[in-house]
Amino acid sequence: MTPYLLVSRSAEYEQRLRTLLGRRLHVVTGEFLTFGTDTILDMAGERPRIALLGPVLNYEETRDLVEGLAERHPGIGIIVVREQRSDLEDWVDELELHAVLSPQAADTTTLDLLARLSDWLVANGRAERGDFAVPEEPEPDVPEVGGTIGSVEDLLSFEELVAEPGALDEAGADEASLSMAPDPSDDVQAPVWEFPPMPPGTRSEVIAVVAPKGGQGKSTLAINIAASLAEGAPNSVVLIDADLQFGDVSTSLALEPTATIVDAVAPEASDEIVLKTTLTHHADGFFVVASAPSPELGDGIAPRALARLVERLRGTFRYVVVDTTPGLGEHTLTIIEHATDAVFVTNMAVASLRAMRTEFELLRTLGLTPANRHLVVNFSDRMSGLTVKDVENVIGAPVDVEVPRSPAVLLAVNRGVVLVRSDARDPAAKAIRRLAARIAPDAVTGRTRTDKRRRSHEPV
Ligand SMILES: Nc1ncnc2c1ncn2[C@@H]1O[C@H](COP(=O)(O)OP(=O)(O)OP(=O)(O)O)[C@@H](O)[C@H]1O
Ligand SMILES: [Mg+2]
DSSP: OOOEEEEESOHHHHHHHHHHHGGGEEEEEGGGGGGOHHHHHHTSOSOOSEEEEOSSOOHHHHHHHHHHHHHHSTTOEEEEEOOOOTTHHHHHHHSOOSEEEOTTSOHHHHHHHHHHHHHHHHHTTSSOGGGGSOOSSOOOOOOOOOSOOOOTTHHHHHHHHHHOHHHHGGGTTTGGGSOSSOOTTSOOOOOSSOOOOOOTTOOOEEEEEEOSSTTSSHHHHHHHHHHHHHHHSTTOEEEEEEOTTTOOHHHHTTOOOSSOHHHHTSGGGGSHHHHHHTOEEETTTEEEEOOOSSHHHHHTOOHHHHHHHHHHHHTTOSEEEEEEOSSOOHHHHHHHHTOSEEEEEEOSOHHHHHHHHHHHHHHHHHTOOOSEEEEEEEEEOGGGSOOHHHHHHHHTSOOOEEEEOOHHHHHHHHHTOOHHHHOTTSHHHHHHHHHHHHHOTTTOTTOOOOOGGGOOOSOO
16 A cells, blocks of 8 residues: 555656655656546555645646546545745645645655644544555655654644645745755665666667577577676666567576566556566576566567667666567567667578578668677587588678587576576586677676677678
């Protein structure tokens, strides 16, 4: 149960309230107003007791929300979070508000106001004390609110707050000059996972792992590339399982995700914090966007939504690794379009090599040859009857990395562990680490230096 609802277009304010209220706060970003007030009301949670509306909502939007909330949740307390004072009297006259609060108000003022309003709602039978209780799981203490709260006299102060603009000063509306920086005395709720900040100007990399045919080793490579990069850039790597129908990354990693790519592209996840809750953390220091729970749900994801997800995750992560569906469907083409690096995987069967040649030609025709191409021959095997030179001749491009066939690969998958971490000396593990070093030399530790100049796109 989340007693507090915030509808706002300010990410900064949202973050600040989250710090203050933790899991008791439910946020619906104001952007959803584009879809109408009802959408917001549908997303408002089961039983909000206090709604904070604003900042950056206009009069009509606020009015519609106030009316809709009062109808759906009788007795709800309403606070408008608003900076401009000039037209405030109109708002106060025409809307049934309980308080107006400056977005710049100090944290203690905000908490004080919330405490007094909740006391008033309880005293008037509009809510129960338990509604505002902190959920069972322990969460960091909220800052101490000065003074005694909850006396019945506070009831009056809300009327004053609304009726008399002067009274707003006491509630912090004149604290506009205060900085938005958190009060040093405030406790800050620690996020479950740290997303290391990206220094300004850092160029994030999107690494697409693709193959024209199935079963060539895309998922194996994607997982092990992510883990290799995470060694040098812990928690700065996210692996998206964009094999939308039959993705198996979570299974291979023995993860039990509570959210999937379907949640990550849902409208709710336009909120950055909600998006982050759709990620599953792996103990080797990277995050996973798990595949859809069913092929039908995966099918429902539009290529555009996938591209947007990639771009959004680029804003947080240094490396975005994307596992894909075999072939050059619309989704995979979109991912390639957004990739800085593409790893093309094939085995040594002539049919696969020919398919790879066709894929390269098609990408060239479409003008979608990625900036950095890495051609990988997986399951490389002296007994295949072909040499690397033969492979290059069929594909018409140089092979960048050979990954040998190794029983350790399947063993790692069956144990739910990552090969490069569990069996670093295995020849396939070493080869994949070389591939990761080629993609991002700075991130891969203990690398054997590979020659980035061989990122040639020219045919042999
Ligand atoms: N170098 C290798 N040596 C031995 N087995 C391997 C190697 N690479 C991959 N495999 C095994 O081959 C199978 C297919 O690999 P993987 O799932 O990575 O391919 P994929 O391209 O993702 O397949 P799909 O198209 O079905 O998604 C898996 O069982 C994997 O463990
Ligand atoms: Mg796969």
